Amino acid sequence: MSYDPKTHKFPFPEDTDKHYITVKKDNGLVFDGKYPYIDGSVFFRFKKALVRILLYILVFPVATVRTGLRIKGRTNLKKHRDLLQKGVISCSNHVHFWDYICVMKAVRPFKPYVIVWDRNIRGENGTMSRLTGGIPFPSDNIHGAGSFMRAIKKMLGDGGWLHIYAEGSMWEYYKPIRPFKGGAGSLAVKTEKPILPLAFSYREPGFIRKKIFRQIALLDLHIGEPIFIDENIPTYERENDITKRAHDEVCRLAGIDPEENLYPPIFDNSKRVDYY
16 A cells, blocks of 8 residues: 555535635636647747756656655556557546656656646646646636537547646545546547546655655556447446546555545536536
């Protein structure tokens, strides 16, 4: 069993998909049918290219030191390279402010997009989130939701990579794998793309990190094998089935027996999360 960091210091909500982090700034962006959810303009792509260089030169090394990141299973990327280049949806638990940076480093040279809380794009880190692949879900605009879905489907159809935090929100250093929302499974069925499970687990920090830098835990990121839609079951069961199997595999990658996990491997749509 992997290291279990102390989680009682964080104000986790009662509902497993709710946010406890507040976003103070609101720049007033409107995510409607005209918003460029995947911006293909020359100037935006140029800025993304500059940020990509900055990631390799500065951000990835700093994040590795800051989180103690160790990546396991990168051979699966090479093993399934041809498949992944045709489009893939990855999912993982969401346990750290910098864990998407860790995902980007782990799957390089692939350049993933990630579905993010629309308030984050309106907030103080919105510009950088967009330039590192963040796609806001328009939670309060039906026309925006349609435009968002068309952009996602086209990106995946063109061989892109989409990362989804299937638990629905970030709970820092939380060990159990929370119930998954249906976003990843639904998109996998609609686009006929596999789900690549990723999982964060923890290591105990050494004396210096723990006592001087007050670091709670170090991060391991595990890369699994692709999970495919089961075409031998009725269509209406496929979303639920692949969601459950992805949840089980994220548990196993994190060193958790799915049967002993605090939350069962269920497809939980009982409460709507802001960005699914």
